[in-house]
Amino acid sequence: MANHLFQLDGKIAAVTGGTRGIGRSVALGLAEAGADIALLQRNPSQLDVKEEIEELGRTCHIIDCDLKDTDQVKEAIPKVVENFGKVDILVNAAGIQRRSDAVDFSEEDWDEVININLKTTWILCQQAGRFMVPNQGGKIINFASLLSYQGGIRVPAYAASKGGVSQLTKALSNEWASQGVNVNSIVPGYIATDMNTALINDENRNQQILDRIPAGDWGKPEDFIGAAIFLASDASNYVHGHQLAVDGGWMGR
Numbered sequence: 001m002a003n004h005l006f007q008l009d010g011k012i013a014a015v016t017g018g019t020r021g022i023g024r025s026v027a028l029g030l031a032e033a034g035a036d037i038a039l040l041q042r043n044p045s046q047l048d049v050k051e052e053i054e055e056l057g058r059t060c061h062i063i064d065c066d067l068k069d070t071d072q073v074k075e076a077i078p079k080v081v082e083n084f085g086k087v088d089i090l091v092n093a094a095g096i097q098r099r100s101d102a103v104d105f106s107e108e109d110w111d112e113v114i115n116i117n118l119k120t121t122w123i124l125c126q127q128a129g130r131f132m133v134p135n136q137g138g139k140i141i142n143f144a145s146l147l148s149y150q151g152g153i154r155v156p157a158y159a160a161s162k163g164g165v166s167q168l169t170k171a172l173s174n175e176w177a178s179q180g181v182n183v184n185s186i187v188p189g190y191i192a193t194d195m196n197t198a199l200i201n202d203e204n205r206n207q208q209i210l211d212r213i214p215a216g217d218w219g220k221p222e223d224f225i226g227a228a229i230f231l232a233s234d235a236s237n238y239v240h241g242h243q244l245a246v247d248g249g250w251m252g253r
């Protein structure tokens with residue numbers, strides 16, 4: 001009985017950032033729970049994740065989508081609907097980081113981070129909402145960050161973008177909760193992915209971070225599978241506008 005709450009059979013999930021890191025684990029996890037997957041990715045010749053999804057017995061289409069290209073971003077959800085007939089779940093997991101002292105932070109980096117992390121999340125949510133709201137159902141999961149709450153160090157654009165993602169999640173939830181669409185965020189703590197290579201390789205920073213995490217270790221991409229299935233499934237039908245921290249306890253400290 002309870003297991004039914006977490007099943008995604010027959011659901012269609014559109015996922016950004018599915019080529020690597022957290023997004024890849026989430027795409028595979030949703031597929032394992034029963035969903036067919038549209039991978040919104042910029043390199044159509046990268047087939048490994050599509051093949052892993054197909055090995056699980058699910059259907060997977062790659063939708064060409066460079067998040068730097070606003071036209072492609074606007075076309076992505078309509079293409080998912082064209083390929084699969086609908087979209088039930090949207091996961092905005094793609095994101096980028098740029099590090100520099102604030103006084104040297106370039107306008108180019110600022111625009112790129114804000115556009116990819118925040119503007120494309122907004123466009124994809126809006127496009128998905130245009131399908132989900134009239135159909136009275138859908139699940140949207142945005143990837144926020146600890147830096148939705150804290151300012152971080154040498155990452156002004158990233159902190160601003162992730163603060164925006166959290167607020168966007170709440171704003172859309174306030175409009176769409178009564179329409180059967182759940183909009184929630186996952187808040188990763190410090191996770192060992194390519195995004196954090198610079199921090200992991202910096203012995204001092206790495207130790208400071210480890211000392212501050214109650215769980216005592218960096219998180220792994222697989223740690224997000226359970227949270228994503230929960231927020232994508234009927235198990236979370238009355239959960240709206242929530243920020244679900246998966247952070248080894250960081251926020252509680």
Ligand SMILES: NC(=O)c1ccc[n+]([C@@H]2O[C@H](COP(=O)([O-])OP(=O)(O)OC[C@H]3O[C@@H](n4cnc5c(N)ncnc54)[C@H](OP(=O)(O)O)[C@@H]3O)[C@@H](O)[C@H]2O)c1
Nearest residue numbers: 017019020021022066067068094095143145188191193195
């Ligand atoms: N790792 C952490 O500690 C952490 C902490 C807090 C929040 N987050 C958030 O969690 C999410 C996943 O992070 P992660 O660490 O798994 O990231 P990651 O390993 O660096 O992977 C980033 C993903 O975003 C995609 N992407 C970047 N630019 C793109 C573009 N122009 N067009 C299409 N796709 C693009 C990448 O695709 P390509 O393979 O094509 O480059 C890749 O799939 C992000 O939103 C991140 O901000 C992560």
